[in-house]
Amino acid sequence: MSWMKHLYDVYENNDEKVGDFEQRGEGQRFTLLPVSHVTQSAQIEVVLDREGNFFKATVVPKEKARTIVPATLDSANRAGSTVAAHFLHDKLFYVAADYMKYGGEEKRSQNYLSYIGQMRDWAASEFTHSKVTHIYNYVKKGTLIEDLVEEKILFIDEDNKLIEKWTSQDDKKYGIEKPDIYKVVTGQSSEALVRFNILSETPDDPPPWEDKTLFQAFQKYLENKMKETAESGYCYISGKFLPLTERHGSRLRNAGDMSKLISSNDKRGFTYRGRFDQPSQAVQIGYDVSQKAHNALRWLIQRQGYRADTRNFVTFGVEKPVDVQVFDGSTDLLASFYGVDSTKIEQDETGLVIAEQVQQALKGKKHNFQLEGIKNILVMAVDAATTGRLAIIYYQELDSKLFLNRLAHWHDTCKWHQVYFDSSRRKITYNVGTPSTYHIVESVYGERADEKVKKELYTRLLPCIVDEAPIPKDVVRSIFNRVKNPMSFNKDLSNPIGEWQRTLHIACALIRKQYEKEEIDMALELKNRERDYLFGRLLGVAEVFEAEELKQKNDARATNAARYFNAFSQHPARVWLTIQKQLHPYKVRPSKFSRRYIKLLQEIEDHIKIEDMNNTALGPLFLIGYSSQVRDLYTKKDRKEEKNDDAHPEQN
Amino acid sequence: MRNQIEFIVYGKYGLFTDPITKIGGEKFTYQIPTHQALKGIVESIYWKPTIVWFIDEVRVMNAIQTEVKGVRPTKYQDSSNELAYYTYLRNPAYQVRAHFEFNEFREDLAYDRNEHKHHNIAKRSVKRGGRRDIFLGSRDCQGYVEECEFGSGTSFYDGYGEISFGPMFHGFNYPDESGRNELEARIWNPVMKDGVILFDRPEECPIVRPIKKQSSKAFALGENFKSVEEEYYEVFPEEVNK
Numbered sequence: 001m002s003w004m005k006h007l008y009d010v011y012e013n014n015d016e017k018v019g020d021f022e023q024r025g026e027g028q029r030f031t032l033l034p035v036s037h038v039t040q041s042a043q044i045e046v047v048l049d050r051e052g053n054f055f056k057a058t059v060v061p062k063e064k065a066r067t068i069v070p071a072t073l074d075s076a077n078r079a080g081s082t083v084a085a086h087f088l089h090d091k092l093f094y095v096a097a098d099y100m101k102y103g104g105e106e107k108r109s110q111n112y113l114s115y116i117g118q119m120r121d122w123a124a125s126e127f128t129h130s131k132v133t134h135i136y137n138y139v140k141k142g143t144l145i146e147d148l149v150e151e152k153i154l155f156i157d158e159d160n161k162l163i164e165k166w167t168s169q170d171d172k173k174y175g176i177e178k179p180d181i182y183k184v185v186t187g188q189s190s191e192a193l194v195r196f197n198i199l200s201e202t203p204d205d206p207p208p209w210e211d212k213t214l215f216q217a218f219q220k221y222l223e224n225k226m227k228e229t230a231e232s233g234y235c236y237i238s239g240k241f242l243p244l245t246e247r248h249g250s251r252l253r254n255a256g257d258m259s260k261l262i263s264s265n266d267k268r269g270f271t272y273r274g275r276f277d278q279p280s281q282a283v284q285i286g287y288d289v290s291q292k293a294h295n296a297l298r299w300l301i302q303r304q305g306y307r308a309d310t311r312n313f314v315t316f317g318v319e320k321p322v323d324v325q326v327f328d329g330s331t332d333l334l335a336s337f338y339g340v341d342s343t344k345i346e347q348d349e350t351g352l353v354i355a356e357q358v359q360q361a362l363k364g365k366k367h368n369f370q371l372e373g374i375k376n377i378l379v380m381a382v383d384a385a386t387t388g389r390l391a392i393i394y395y396q397e398l399d400s401k402l403f404l405n406r407l408a409h410w411h412d413t414c415k416w417h418q419v420y421f422d423s424s425r426r427k428i429t430y431n432v433g434t435p436s437t438y439h440i441v442e443s444v445y446g447e448r449a450d451e452k453v454k455k456e457l458y459t460r461l462l463p464c465i466v467d468e469a470p471i472p473k474d475v476v477r478s479i480f481n482r483v484k485n486p487m488s489f490n491k492d493l494s495n496p497i498g499e500w501q502r503t504l505h506i507a508c509a510l511i512r513k514q515y516e517k518e519e520i521d522m523a524l525e526l527k528n529r530e531r532d533y534l535f536g537r538l539l540g541v542a543e544v545f546e547a548e549e550l551k552q553k554n555d556a557r558a559t560n561a562a563r564y565f566n567a568f569s570q571h572p573a574r575v576w577l578t579i580q581k582q583l584h585p586y587k588v589r590p591s592k593f594s595r596r597y598i599k600l601l602q603e604i605e606d607h608i609k610i611e612d613m614n615n616t617a618l619g620p621l622f623l624i625g626y627s628s629q630v631r632d633l634y635t636k637k638d639r640k641e642e643k644n645d646d647a648h649p650e651q652n
Numbered sequence: 653m654r655n656q657i658e659f660i661v662y663g664k665y666g667l668f669t670d671p672i673t674k675i676g677g678e679k680f681t682y683q684i685p686t687h688q689a690l691k692g693i694v695e696s697i698y699w700k701p702t703i704v705w706f707i708d709e710v711r712v713m714n715a716i717q718t719e720v721k722g723v724r725p726t727k728y729q730d731s732s733n734e735l736a737y738y739t740y741l742r743n744p745a746y747q748v749r750a751h752f753e754f755n756e757f758r759e760d761l762a763y764d765r766n767e768h769k770h771h772n773i774a775k776r777s778v779k780r781g782g783r784r785d786i787f788l789g790s791r792d793c794q795g796y797v798e799e800c801e802f803g804s805g806t807s808f809y810d811g812y813g814e815i816s817f818g819p820m821f822h823g824f825n826y827p828d829e830s831g832r833n834e835l836e837a838r839i840w841n842p843v844m845k846d847g848v849i850l851f852d853r854p855e856e857c858p859i860v861r862p863i864k865k866q867s868s869k870a871f872a873l874g875e876n877f878k879s880v881e882e883e884y885y886e887v888f889p890e891e892v893n894k
Contacts, residue, residue, distance in 0.1 A: 003680075
């Protein structure tokens with residue numbers, strides 16, 4: 001099924017949510033837009049009484065500005081000097097009959113006529129609504145600016161002209177501070193959008209921009225209009241004979257985004273010509289279908305999209321918009337499954353439980369999907385290469401079971417011990433799981449990387465998550481090269497060299513994913529005789545050995561293992577000699593650890609074949625060996641074990 | 653079926669542009685090839701104005717996967733470039749079954765209606781990978797044709813069940829093949845069953861939409877085409893004069 005048909009289905013399956021407002025986090029409220037409506041930001045709200053008289057007016061603060069406005073195709077797509085009014089609410093120079101009287105621009109003299117003509121037609125039609133009548137009765141009086149000036153929302157100068165912009169000199173001139181309206185309007189004050197409200201009879205009577213009965217009245221009115229004016233034909237999406245449109249939705253990614261998925265304004269570009277003269281000859285799309293598909297996409301992006309720079313990713317079900325974030329790490333995933341109740345995802349000391357829990361949770365999700373009848377999951381990403389046109393840059397349609405299996409596979413094969421800062425509990429937490437894609441991207445390129453480069457990586461990782469594609473080798477190489485320089489990282493995330501720790505763990509997760517087929521064990525592999533792995537272990541022991549000794553002396557220095565990390569990975573044999581020399585003082589002066597470490601070093605060195613003791617640079621598996629060894633030494637510090645070792649040294 | 657050929661066509665990429673995205677220039681591929689695209693491939697293998705090709709069925713061999721590439725197409729009207737994202741099908745491979753019938757609207761070529769001859773030429777052409785360049789949908793997606801037995805080998809969609817693609821473009825009715833002085837577009841509802849799509853015959857498509865008036869090109873000997881004898885005289889004058 002085509003993406004557009006799917007989006008249309010999303011709208012149809014969720015049409016009871018049309019006009020219901022939702023909020024995501026601290027962000028703006030949004031809704032599944034009704035057909036033939038657009039969202040606009042209002043700056044002035046005019047309240048009328050039930051006789052259609054002016055009651056009061058206020059300047060609308062930015063966070064409450066979102067307004068659903070009934071619109072025609074012309075008005076929804078108007079640009080530049082085109083005169084095409086919305087219905088009910090519109091810019092001041094459209095709705096105010098006295099705009100010209102207060103020094104309006106000549107080129108805008110026709111705007112009010114366009115607005116009031118439409119309003120008269122609607123108010124007189126059989127699809128009118130009491131709120132429409134009230135608003136129409138008020139606007140036709142033509143006293144809007146006068147009322148607003150009296151209400152001290154707008155201001156006029158000595159020539160009785162509207163003050164379009166407030167300069168700093170005006171403070172002194174009029175003896176007042178910059179009025180609110182000039183703070184919220186970006187251009188001229190006559191470009192402020194005016195929305196009308198009516199004193200309600202009952203407390204649950206919604207304002208006109210949230211009134212579903214009003215939306216429906218307008219849709220019926222417009223549908224009736226279109227029967228007379230719009231051309232009908234076969235819609236390529238639905239295959240039905242419908243009124244058509246050649247203008248399609250914009251503002252899909254955000255309110256200021258004018259790029260369109262379907263456009264055909266390039267008459268000189270010959271993108272479609274050849275055998276066609278008109279865009280309509282190449283394709284025809286029904287008005288209703290286009291409106292619904294675009295509104296659905298906009299809603300999904302606002303509701304559950306993920307944004308990286310200008311690129312928006314969204315994953316959804318066609319039957320229900322179910323929210324599964326593909327870029328989530330294992331911990332985020334669990335948090336979203338169990339909600340705020342994070343006590344349930346408390347991990348045990350080894351952190352192994354969390355990885356199991358993710359698999360369990362995904363199984364549960366599969367069960368729920370089946371119950372809710374969610375057959376297909378769609379993964380989509382949109383971005384614009386140029387300002388005008390939006391492109392689908394990723395699209396995958398998957399059976400919901402297959403999708404969750406793939407997600408489970410990702411969380412199973414790309415996991416490692418993770419360290420992260422839990423902001424809710426304000427402490428550092430360890431567990432086993434897959435890092436979030438956000439953290440992967442940050443770790444591969446570093447914080448200061450270009451946003452454009454980062455968004456590409458999101459897109460490249462998407463097939464690894466959704467299609468079980470192998471991880472791109474250059475990504476692993478990139479992060480490997482970064483990890484090789486521990487001294488270049490910030491020292492926050494508590495002990496061993498801070499941020500580096502996290503990056504190391506993420507690198508290990510990616511390396512593990514790269515060597516997926518070999519199923520690298522999360523625990524230390526004592527039997528592993530690979531050169532890279534053994535060298536990694538050696539460095540791990542050296543690191544812990546020296547760190548312990550330094551801790552005893554309350555010395556905050558970086559260990560030699562950390563300082564020589566890069567050199568070691570390039571010339572392991574030679575640098576190992578140097579590190580050993582540095583360890584010498586700790587070896588000769590016995591402490592409570594030294595014995596154990598010396599023995600361990602000896603053991604590992606014995607495993608390295610003589611021909612492997614050379615200076616060939618180490619591969620990524622070296623990190624795995626290092627990380628496993630360090631972790632093993634830090635977790636298995638049972639006093640008992642050490643005592644046993646001391647008691648029976650000859651046993652090993 | 654009579655006059656049938658079977659082959660596999662594959663390539664690194666395919667782009668069967670969804671008409672929705674064609675007009676804007678930010679091309680996005682259909683998930684499966686259209687009848688028209690496959691017909692174009694078959695016509696590149698072998699075609700004569702005497703015959704009309706029909707695609708009987710197609711078997712999708714590889715999983716349907718897409719890949720996006722940033723491209724810099726040149727503009728038509730000037731030498732400047734543009735930026736666009738095109739979405740291609742990755743590693744498409746299709747087993748195709750097609751057959752030809754004679755074009756009843758070319759009465760002038762009635763003398764050439766020799767089934768056996770055309771069928772054998774077509775089969776030989778398939779063996780050699782076709783006579784002209786093969787594209788999977790658009791010119792930048794080079795394809796390759798090989799002879800094969802339809803249904804042989806394994807497809808990703810073996811035992812997969814049914815997938816319905818909704819209304820899709822099927823192909824054009826050109827005046828020289830429909831006999832009507834009109835260009836028409838056909839729309840149909842393809843269903844893929846275990847990877848196999850059985851194509852409706854063009855005249856059976858549920859929706860036919862007139863696009864514009866057009867007439868078929870007239871051919872007049874000596875005006876816009878040359879007889880083979882004449883061509884021979886021109887190319888090998890020394891042979892003729894011997």
